[in-house]
Amino acid sequence: MNEDERGTVEDLPDPQGRTTDVSDASLSDQDDARRAALVDSLPRPSADTPLLAELQLDARRRIELRGRKFPRPERTRVITVANQKGGVGKTTTTVNLAAALAQAGLQVLVLDNDPQGNASTALGIDHRAGTPSIYEVLVDSAPMHEAVQESPDVPGLWCLPATIDLSGAEIELVSMVARETRLRTALDGYFEWRTRQGLDQIDYVFVDCPPSLGLLTVNAFVVAREVLIPIQCEYYALEGLSQLLKTIELIQAHLNPGLSVSTILLTMYDARTNLAQQVAQEVRTHFPERTLRTTVPRSVRISEAPSYGQTVMTYDGGSSGALAYLEAARELAERAALSTTTPTTAQARGGSAQEDQ
Numbered sequence: 373m374n375e376d377e378r379g380t381v382e383d384l385p386d387p388q389g390r391t392t393d394v395s396d397a398s399l400s401d402q403d404d405a406r407r408a409a410l411v412d413s414l415p416r417p418s419a420d421t422p423l424l425a426e427l428q429l430d431a432r433r434r435i436e437l438r439g440r441k442f443p444r445p446e447r448t449r450v451i452t453v454a455n456q457k458g459g460v461g462k463t464t465t466t467v468n469l470a471a472a473l474a475q476a477g478l479q480v481l482v483l484d485n486d487p488q489g490n491a492s493t494a495l496g497i498d499h500r501a502g503t504p505s506i507y508e509v510l511v512d513s514a515p516m517h518e519a520v521q522e523s524p525d526v527p528g529l530w531c532l533p534a535t536i537d538l539s540g541a542e543i544e545l546v547s548m549v550a551r552e553t554r555l556r557t558a559l560d561g562y563f564e565w566r567t568r569q570g571l572d573q574i575d576y577v578f579v580d581c582p583p584s585l586g587l588l589t590v591n592a593f594v595v596a597r598e599v600l601i602p603i604q605c606e607y608y609a610l611e612g613l614s615q616l617l618k619t620i621e622l623i624q625a626h627l628n629p630g631l632s633v634s635t636i637l638l639t640m641y642d643a644r645t646n647l648a649q650q651v652a653q654e655v656r657t658h659f660p661e662r663t664l665r666t667t668v669p670r671s672v673r674i675s676e677a678p679s680y681g682q683t684v685m686t687y688d689g690g691s692s693g694a695l696a697y698l699e700a701a702r703e704l705a706e707r708a709a710l711s712t713t714t715p716t717t718a719q720a721r722g723g724s725a726q727e728d729q
């Protein structure tokens with residue numbers, strides 16, 4: 373069953389027969405007491421009613437989160453979303469966290485660093501061949517501001533698109549000077565340009581990576597201070613994680629000592645399967661500090677949104693998937709960037725029986 377079949381939170385039965393008004397439109401950032409009272413008024417599901425529990429979770433998130441402003445970080449947080457496995461939710465996580473933070477009043481920039489350009493598509497950003505893009509920035513040293521576009525749907529959300537040209541960049545970069553630091557130089561230049569223009573400071577930068585550990589991903593590790601690893605709650609989920617962590621350790625040692633894996637997000641979580649619960653448990657055991665409490669459920673709405681050139685935050689902001697990303701964005705915004713070191717590869721190896729085979 374998906375959320376489309378579940379009905380909406382407005383259908384929740386109220387044991388006292390009162391009307392539970394959970395519409396969020398009138399809730400401002402200062403309405404904490406009203407939000408708490410509304411959450412209190414929700415019916416209490418028992419453990420044997422998982423459907424009601426899910427509806428209640430959505431209702432609570434809707435009341436607590438929608439219309440809320442998130443705290444602004446002291447300085448720009450640059451977060452690379454990486455996992456060399458394909459289809460684990462990197463792009464989906466990048467665009468939805470970015471949109472959620474921008475909707476919550478922050479300035480957010482997405483660097484689409486994958487030749488497939490999926491992040492650009494999902495943000496409704498033009499990325500046809502010939503559009504100024506990250507390719508010109510990386511390969512021709514073009515100024516980043518000439519290629520950055522603002523999202524048509526969410527004010528304060530910006531995107532450096534990727535075009536098909538980027539598929540050649542991996543090879544072209546090999547022989548170039550400072551091939552690992554070109555994205556960082558370009559981003560520094562963009563921040564300076566924004567300051568000169570009197571534009572607001574960017575609060576969050578997300579870099580969407582291709583499913584490989586080549587030079588494009590290396591550039592993404594060098595530009596960032598934080599790595600966010602989405603992990604799909606399925607078999608083999610942890611396979612390859614130790615290779616990813618080894619690469620990050622190498623980057624730390626040689627190119628970017630300030631880099632750390634700050635965040636792990638469990639995606640495509642299906643609470644009804646034992647496997648998803650086991651994978652989640654295993655990840656939390658090995659990375660207790662870094663794994664966000666929020667998991668992202670498998671959701672039809674999330675997978676539909678890109679075909680409309682939208683994030684799920686604008687496509688269906690009240691759906692379970694959008695509310696989960698909104699809650700994950702709040703967690704990300706509220707916890708200070710963990711400055712601890714990258715988890716060791718040994719830790720990751722212990723994390724999965726399938727690893728390193």
Ligand SMILES: Nc1ncnc2c1ncn2[C@@H]1O[C@H](COP(=O)(O)OP(=O)(O)O)[C@@H](O)[C@H]1O
Nearest residue numbers: 458459460461462463464640669670671674675
């Ligand atoms: N929570 C989710 N529920 C349902 N489908 C999802 C979810 N997250 C991602 N998807 C879908 O899974 C596919 C792979 O996700 P994507 O973010 O493109 O992965 P990656 O960028 O790691 O290759 C896409 O078709 C996407 O729409």
Ligand SMILES: [Mg+2]
Nearest residue numbers: 462463486490
């Ligand atoms: Mg992708």
